[in-house]
Amino acid sequence: MRKKIIAGNWKMNQTPMQAKQLCDMLCPQLEHAAADVVFCVPFTDLQTVLDAVQGTDIAVGAQNMHFADQGAYTGEISAPMLKEMGVSYVVLGHSERREYFAETDSAINQKVKQALAYGLTPIVCCGETLEQREANITIEWVRMQLKLDLAGLSEQQAKGVVIAYEPIWAIGTGKTATKEQAQEVCAAIRTVLGEMFGKETAEQIRIQYGGSVNAKNAAELFAMPDIDGGLVGGASLKEEFAQIVRS
Numbered sequence: 001m002r003k004k005i006i007a008g009n010w011k012m013n014q015t016p017m018q019a020k021q022l023c024d025m026l027c028p029q030l031e032h033a034a035a036d037v038v039f040c041v042p043f044t045d046l047q048t049v050l051d052a053v054q055g056t057d058i059a060v061g062a063q064n065m066h067f068a069d070q071g072a073y074t075g076e077i078s079a080p081m082l083k084e085m086g087v088s089y090v091v092l093g094h095s096e097r098r099e100y101f102a103e104t105d106s107a108i109n110q111k112v113k114q115a116l117a118y119g120l121t122p123i124v125c126c127g128e129t130l131e132q133r134e135a136n137i138t139i140e141w142v143r144m145q146l147k148l149d150l151a152g153l154s155e156q157q158a159k160g161v162v163i164a165y166e167p168i169w170a171i172g173t174g175k176t177a178t179k180e181q182a183q184e185v186c187a188a189i190r191t192v193l194g195e196m197f198g199k200e201t202a203e204q205i206r207i208q209y210g211g212s213v214n215a216k217n218a219a220e221l222f223a224m225p226d227i228d229g230g231l232v233g234g235a236s237l238k239e240e241f242a243q244i245v246r247s
């Protein structure tokens, strides 16, 4: 039985002071949650949020990192830096990073391996554009992304990964995939994971849905057999996030 995992992707929102206020509002409401809960926050909020969630079961994640241990990469943050702070998750390959920062599958693959090497749980994002969905290549596209992003992982390593299926046309648009659309792709993701790492491993890997998840649609999405929770953007900055977790 896979435990559900609900992660808030704060994106580039919340100054440290605002982050503290948001945590003070959400943390008491998230006590004794039945799901794993993660706040994926900007680098500058990490310490504030780590302090704010102390003594709760809430975990903290970053939204990106570099694949090298250290070095001349101005502006970047490494896995050992995150690890030493007490961060336990990192979102990798979000479509906004792929689109605006030209992140490639090969770089994402290196980052996934680096995160695992440092004991961070990568939340690896995949998903199609509207154009790809309309051209009926959604499943081929997502399969290709995962084959590249997770290339070279052992079965044991694959178990330590969370996948987030996020159709790009559903992100921040208020246009959620139907539960059937989301289930179809998440099931296809589990199939490709099975081909790569064996069926038994694939059954253990958690797959989130992301894209305009809100308090109204969360319960029906999370009830689908291959959807093990959500990666929540806009609604993670509001009290609504606690309602989503309760779903």
Ligand code: PGA
Residues within 6 Å of the ligand: 009, 166, 170, 171, 172, 173, 174, 210, 211, 212, 213, 231, 232, 233, 234, 235
């Ligand atoms: P959204 O974002 O919930 O605002 O659509 C989801 C995401 O990009 O992770």
